[in-house]
Amino acid sequence: MADIYILSPDDKLLTVLSSHGRETCTFWDAKYKEELNKGSSFSFVADASHPDARFLFEENQVVFKDKDGVMRLFVIKELDDTSEEGEINTQVTCEAAMMELAETFVKDFRPTNKTAQFVLDNVLSRSRWVAEVTAELGVNSTTFYKKTALDCIADVINIWGGELQDTIEFDGNKVVKRIIKILPRRGKDGGKRFESDKDTTSIRRTVISYPVTALWGYGASIASTDEEGEETGGYSRFIDFSEVEWKKSKGDPVDKPLGQEWVGDPDLLERLGRLKDGKLIHREGQFNNEDITEPEELLKATYNHLITTACKTEINYELSVQLLESVPGYEHEHVELGDTTIAIDRNFAIPIETSQRVISMEYDITDPDNTCVVEIGQFLSALQKDGRIDQIESVIEKNRGTWESKPDAGEVTDGSFPDRAPPVPSNVVVKPMFQNVTLTWDYDPSSYIAAYEVYASQVNGFTPLKENRIFRGKTGGYEHFTGVNEVWYYRLRSINTRGTASEFTDQFSATTKRILTEDIVFGAITKEKLAELAVDADKLS
Structure with a gap:
């Protein structure tokens, strides 16, 4: 009921x-x-x-x-x-x-080296909502200019990290508190398996393939000037990267000659290009980011978007499932939004065997166990037609500066620093304790380094992903609280003020300590003795 x-x-x-x-x-x-x-x-x-x-x-x-x-x-x-x-x-x-936070506006707020909690406290100060950030996200900087509080929350998640949950405190008669929570991650990596012959009544796999092999890139709009070179207050065309040259012989990822307004990838061309008169031609698209003001940065961002997003095929799985978690003895089958799960259905000619996060859950609150539909994998960009309309709308919104005044361009911002890849964290030391692991590394105080990131998993050889990031901040150490007698694996990287990341470190591992003395084996253990053992390294094994 x-x-x-x-x-x-x-x-x-x-x-x-x-x-x-x-x-x-x-x-x-x-x-x-x-x-x-x-x-x-x-x-x-x-x-x-x-x-x-x-x-x-x-x-x-x-x-x-x-x-x-x-x-x-x-x-x-x-x-x-x-x-x-x-x-x-x-x-x-x-x-x-x-x-309702779309009805609260933030006119001009520019936090510098602040925590996500500090930023959200300011963003929500004029609303009925409060922020509770339980994720260790460190400090970061950004600019909120004429944005809604709702948009600012999305920006905080994109820049600082963490995952969103909105909830309330309710005493049965009235709403006591409205809360925006930023969690380290939603869900868990518990190995939950959805299988067609166990708890999955139907499964649908959707594949959307609109890859491109080259992108035209456009950034901020350029201030228009009169015949004397004075700015008129309006804005004309967008910047491009036609005057930037890339050469693989100089260490650039691909060749991009002067005068060319697009960048392509030869490997993508070979794999996905279209054949014309016996020769492969590019499948072209467009990248827009009105926040980018430097052609060099625009070229890097355009190429990064090409190889990480624009060339990819999207795959989404929708499963109608029975939730077994309320059945006695099956409590371990509990599943919630954000969980990393496994879906298996070998009845297809191309079998479904995939490990993905739960990105959506839908159910009737009167009977969740028998009405649940989950989506795992990727959010689909729907029909490309709709996606292109959204892109146009996004460009229009981002370029309201053509009729609105811009913030003072003379200020020093994150974009003032060069976009060079930061160094990989060095001298990493991972030290296991009783029920926690301490990690330290050499701290580089350079202004262009915005943060260090720590990723952790109990899976050997894991791939660092957003959902297993446990720390982001500008410090030289972090303490990871785990449990007793657990094995954890870690990889680290650094991020510059433009969002460019270093390579990841090699994998480090640590096993938290297991207390084993005659007193514990035979049950004669007291709180005082346990506390003594926890700090006595000689008694840890």
């Missing part, structure tokens, strides 16, 4: 709906969906003939618990009343309450 609390816009409890109530207003078909770092949606159908249905009114609020017991807050935005064959129902469509 599930309940939905209906509150007024000023947080006063109006009524409680129940999925199985006899006297209360009942509801059903209550579909809740959350996507990783992309927000959530909720809708339900209620008995419109019940007197309490009068509280299902636009802008009233909706509170319920998700399947993991996290309190969720939504706002009623759409109502669709129907009367058919004697049944009078209301379809209620809601919007996540945190979307």
Whole structure:
């Protein structure tokens, strides 16, 4: 059974709906969906003939618990009343309450070497929400100029790291606290397997292939001038990198001659190019970033986008599954958003055998175990037509500077430093303790180095990914709290102010200590003795 609390816009409890109530207003078909770092949606159908249905009114609020017991807050935005064959129902469509942060503006805020907690405290100061950052993300710098608080949160996640969860504290009668949480990661890497002959009733694999092998790159708009060379206050064309030359013989990744406004990759051309008159030609696309003001940086960003994103095929898996976690003895099958899972279905000619994160979960809150649909893999950019429309809209939004004044260009920002790759962290020392691991490395105080990053996993030979990053900050050490008698593997890298990363270090490993004395073996252990053992290196083995 599930309940939905209906509150007024000023947080006063109006009524409680129940999925199985006899006297209360009942509801059903209550579909809740959350996507990783992309927000959530909720809708339900209620008995419109019940007197309490009068509280299902636009802008009233909706509170319920998700399947993991996290309190969720939504706002009623759409109502669709129907009367058919004697049944009078209301379809209620809601919007996540945190979307109100799109109505709070940040005019000009430029944090320098600040924590994510400090930044979000300032961004949310004029709103009803507070930030709780539990991830160790270190310090960083950025500029928020004429942005909504919602956009600023997205920027913090992109720059500082961490993953988003919105929730509330609710005392049963009113909302006590609205919280934006930034967690180290959502979910876990627990080895959960979805299999077609066990808990997966259907599986759909979607592949979208629109790769390109070359990109035209355009950056910030250039200030227009009059005949005397004085700026007129407007902006004309975008900068490009036609006057930048790359040569592989000089260590550049590809050859890009002077005068050429696009950059291509010969390996991609060989693999994906189109054949014309017996010769391969590029599949071309466009890269835009109005924040980039230097042609050299634009060329690097365009090429990086080409080889990391624009040439890739997107793969998404949608699974209808039965959640076994509530069955006694199957608690280990618990799955939640962000988990790294394995999907297996060998009935296809091209078998599905993949390990991916859960990026979306949707279920009916009245029966999550039997209605859950999960997506793993990548968020698809949908139809390319829609993606190109979004790209155009993005360019328009980013170039509002053509009619709005720009921030003072004379200020020193992160972009003022050269975009050269920082050095790989050196003299790394990984030291296991009782139930934690300390990592130290040589700290480089150079201004162009923005942060160091530490990645960790219990899988030997792991690939460093955003979800296993445990630290980002400008320090020379970090303490990783784990557990007793655990094996962990680590890799580190440094990041410059432009976001360019060094190579990763080699893998380091550490095994936290296991206390083994006669007192423990035979059960004669006290809190005082354990504390003594924890600091006595001679008794650790």
